[in-house]
Amino acid sequence: MRLYEYIELVFTDYTLRTITLGTAVLGAICGMLGSFAVLRKQSLLGDAISHAALPGIAIAFLITETKNSNAFLLGALISGLIGSFWIRGIITKTKLKSDTALGLILSLFFGFGMLLLTYIQKMPNANQAGLENYLFGQAATLLASDVWMMAIITGICFCVLLLFWKELKLSVFDADYAKTLGFNTQFLDILITAFIVIAIVLGLQTVGVVLMSAMLLAPAAAARQWTNSLAIMITLAAIFGATSGVVGTAISATHEHLSTGPVIVLIAAVFVGISFIASPSRGLLFREIRFRKNRNDLQLHKTLSFMYNIAKDHEDITHPHAIKILNNFQGFTKRSLQKLEDKNYVSIQGTMWSLTPEGYQTAANLYNQLSHINDE
Amino acid sequence: MSSAQLEIQLIASLVAIACAIPGTFLVLRKMALITDAISHAILPGIVLGFFITEDLSSPLLILLAALSGVLTVILVEFIQKTKLVKEDTAIGLVFPVLFSIGVILIAQHANDVHLDVDAVLVGELAFAPFDRLLLYQTDMGPKALWIIGSILLITLGLLITFFKELKISTFDAGLAAALGLSPVVMHYGLMTIASITTVGAFDAVGAILVIAFMIAPAATAYLLTNDLKKMLFLAAILGVIAAISGYWLAHELDASIAGAITTVLGLIFLAVYLFAPQKGYFSVRYRQRQQRIEVSLLTFLLHLGNHTDNTSERHLQHLYEHINWQKVRAKSVVNLALKNNMIQIDQDIISLTEKGHSFTKEAIDYIVTNKNAEIENMKDRFFLFRG
Numbered sequence: 001m002r003l004y005e006y007i008e009l010v011f012t013d014y015t016l017r018t019i020t021l022g023t024a025v026l027g028a029i030c031g032m033l034g035s036f037a038v039l040r041k042q043s044l045l046g047d048a049i050s051h052a053a054l055p056g057i058a059i060a061f062l063i064t065e066t067k068n069s070n071a072f073l074l075g076a077l078i079s080g081l082i083g084s085f086w087i088r089g090i091i092t093k094t095k096l097k098s099d100t101a102l103g104l105i106l107s108l109f110f111g112f113g114m115l116l117l118t119y120i121q122k123m124p125n126a127n128q129a130g131l132e133n134y135l136f137g138q139a140a141t142l143l144a145s146d147v148w149m150m151a152i153i154t155g156i157c158f159c160v161l162l163l164f165w166k167e168l169k170l171s172v173f174d175a176d177y178a179k180t181l182g183f184n185t186q187f188l189d190i191l192i193t194a195f196i197v198i199a200i201v202l203g204l205q206t207v208g209v210v211l212m213s214a215m216l217l218a219p220a221a222a223a224r225q226w227t228n229s230l231a232i233m234i235t236l237a238a239i240f241g242a243t244s245g246v247v248g249t250a251i252s253a254t255h256e257h258l259s260t261g262p263v264i265v266l267i268a269a270v271f272v273g274i275s276f277i278a279s280p281s282r283g284l285l286f287r288e289i290r291f292r293k294n295r296n297d298l299q300l301h302k303t304l305s306f307m308y309n310i311a312k313d314h315e316d317i318t319h320p321h322a323i324k325i326l327n328n329f330q331g332f333t334k335r336s337l338q339k340l341e342d343k344n345y346v347s348i349q350g351t352m353w354s355l356t357p358e359g360y361q362t363a364a365n366l367y368n369q370l371s372h373i374n375d376e
Numbered sequence: 377m378s379s380a381q382l383e384i385q386l387i388a389s390l391v392a393i394a395c396a397i398p399g400t401f402l403v404l405r406k407m408a409l410i411t412d413a414i415s416h417a418i419l420p421g422i423v424l425g426f427f428i429t430e431d432l433s434s435p436l437l438i439l440l441a442a443l444s445g446v447l448t449v450i451l452v453e454f455i456q457k458t459k460l461v462k463e464d465t466a467i468g469l470v471f472p473v474l475f476s477i478g479v480i481l482i483a484q485h486a487n488d489v490h491l492d493v494d495a496v497l498v499g500e501l502a503f504a505p506f507d508r509l510l511l512y513q514t515d516m517g518p519k520a521l522w523i524i525g526s527i528l529l530i531t532l533g534l535l536i537t538f539f540k541e542l543k544i545s546t547f548d549a550g551l552a553a554a555l556g557l558s559p560v561v562m563h564y565g566l567m568t569i570a571s572i573t574t575v576g577a578f579d580a581v582g583a584i585l586v587i588a589f590m591i592a593p594a595a596t597a598y599l600l601t602n603d604l605k606k607m608l609f610l611a612a613i614l615g616v617i618a619a620i621s622g623y624w625l626a627h628e629l630d631a632s633i634a635g636a637i638t639t640v641l642g643l644i645f646l647a648v649y650l651f652a653p654q655k656g657y658f659s660v661r662y663r664q665r666q667q668r669i670e671v672s673l674l675t676f677l678l679h680l681g682n683h684t685d686n687t688s689e690r691h692l693q694h695l696y697e698h699i700n701w702q703k704v705r706a707k708s709v710v711n712l713a714l715k716n717n718m719i720q721i722d723q724d725i726i727s728l729t730e731k732g733h734s735f736t737k738e739a740i741d742y743i744v745t746n747k748n749a750e751i752e753n754m755k756d757r758f759f760l761f762r763g
Binding site: 038041042043044046047089090093094095096097099100102103104106107108109110111112113114115116117118119122136210211213214216217218221224225257258259261262263265266269272276282284 | 403406407408409411412416455458460461462464465467468469472473475476477479480483484584585587588590591592594595598599626629630631632634635636637638639641642645649655656657660661
């Protein structure tokens with residue numbers, strides 16, 4: 001399928017349009033709420049909750065005995081919330097650490113869910129087709145009503161975020177301070193956790209239990225690299241999430257045998273990779289460049305101050321010296337000498353060098369003025 | 377009980393013991409979640425190995441999968457070292473990506489490969505006895521039993537040989553490094569064992585049960601004891617109990633064995649979490665309540681000690697207002713003080729007894745010299761009744 005044909009299909013084909021919209025909305029809400037999860041060091045909560053939602057789905061089926069995705073969502077929400085509160089209980093009341101608590105809830109709830117699922121499979125009413133979709137996600141099963149539901153919930157989350165914006169911001173970055181100001185941090189904590197659980201539950205049907213955590217984390221982790229402002233980070237994360245959703249759907253729809261969930265996760269991972277490497281302020285590439293530049297500057301300064309120490313013993317500071325005497329000084333290279341000359345700090349005649357008055361002045365002030373160190 | 381049933385229980389028990397050993401150390405080193413990451417991230421290794429060998433239990437496949445497990449650990453640590461994201465985010469980013477690659481690889485070759493993501497993740501213990509190891513046409517028992525058995529033997533051997541080193545590096549990494557034990561070697565050794573165990577067990581029991589077997593018995597044992605050796609034993613025993621009773625639960629319900637075992641593990645943990653004598657939920661709640669009352673008691677006695685010459689400050693009715701306590705709390709504090717013979721009430725005026733005086737005096741000494749911990753020992757000497 002050509003790109004043009006695909007774009008045409010998105011606007012004409014009902015299924016494709018629904019899926020594209022659904023994954024876009026899902027990516028946006030996950031990015032938005034994932035930002036909070038990442039900043040609150042609860043990154044893996046998403047993984048634990050998405051596994052913990054499974055028994056809820058199975059129990060919802062056992063009670064309603066029909067495949068009703070709203071009932072499933074409710075069941076998943078309840079068991080996800082139970083899981084997240086039990087995690088909190090384990091961390092605060094016992095000496096087990098958060099990693100153990102998360103791993104425990106994850107595996108125990110999921111195992112219990114598997115027990116229920118296999119039990120359901122052997123029940124006489126074979127109406128259970130579709131329950132397994134929640135394991136690995138099946139974007140193709142998205143209906144327009146599901147997308148509407150996602151959009152409405154995203155809207156509600158957005159409004160509540162705006163309403164509690166400064167409280168949430170404060171509690172994310174300085175929970176103790178928020179507490180001393182008299183905000184109910186426990187309420188804010190529960191609010192945010194509940195929202196994260198909601199986002200996870202919404203995504204289960206599309207990307208599945210296992211990949212949900214990446215859906216939540218990857219856009220936020222990528223957005224974090226570009227900014228230090230919470231509002232911008234959340235906006236960026238939502239954009240990254242939505243873009244991964246749309247692009248992932250497009251790729252999986254135009255190729256055979258490519259399930260949507262994993263492709264979306266891989267696209268989101270590409271965003272993370274690019275952000276890690278290329279972000280101007282935190283990225284690895286620019287960090288390396290800055291590191292090298294600093295090292296070169298430092299070596300230049302060391303050489304200059306070494307020269308200064310030699311020159312200051314002479315009456316005439318521009319008295320020439322042999323380049324040879326610099327040779328056993330660490331940090332001296334032909335290139336650094338060349339650079340010094342370019343900056344007009346030294347002048348070189350044949351095998352001799354001499355400090356210029358300007359170079360002498362700079363060297364004398366080198367360790368007096370810290371602000372000078374960064375000069376070009 | 378048929379021989380197949382016996383074999384299933386034997387395999388499950390061996391997996392439980394083999395997982396309990398690395399699991400205990402992972403829980404103690406706060407790296408429990410790395411098992412989750414490994415168990416998902418081995419998928420691409422398994423798929424690649426399967427393309428080459430076409431056999432789910434060949435040693436090459438196990439080796440490849442274990443390698444991708446170790447690769448996960450290295451990747452996670454690399455991302456952590458860049459300090460671009462927090463530690464747990466690194467784990468959460470790496471394994472879904474590797475898992476996605478695995479899923480896509482399987483899907484791309486879905487037609488000509490007999491390999492199911494479900495099988496990898498969930499496993500089916502019930503089929504384990506049917507995959508027999510044939511040596512010179514003689515039946516040597518189920519393959520899974522041999523694989524797990526040899527992994528368990530290797531793990532046990534390493535545990536006994538390096539017990540001392542493991543113990544030191546787990547509880548005091550700095551001391552271990554100072555004594556010349558490389559923390560890196562210990563770390564990657566443990567990771568390799570965890571990875572191999574996960575891979576060796578996934579075929580028989582599935583990834584989720586491996587995570588549960590690694591974390592749940594160790595965490596449960598940790599709530600019951602502080603002794604490393606006891607913790608290892610307890611974790612192994614709890615794992616075996618869950619394996620056997622889980623099997624029979626699955627037998628009754630006609631459901632997934634792995635799911636049933638995990639459920640039993642969950643129930644055991646829940647019971648211990650709530651009722652463990654020292655560290656359980658209820659005893660922690662009880663102790664916190666007790667300490668709150670005892671701190672109140674100390675404040676109350678100090679208040680009395682400060683006002684030995686002023687009776688209005690010590691009047692029973694006014695006291696509530698002065699210290700600003702609610703009635704119920706004030707009453708329980710006064711009762712506790714009375715029971716311990718620290719105060720006497722004479723016409724609604726409370727005064728310290730001889731014992732109360734010496735208690736407050738000693739407590740002030742400790743508070744002034746910043747030895748607050750000593751107050752706990754002091755309580756044992758003075759209190760007849762605890763709060």
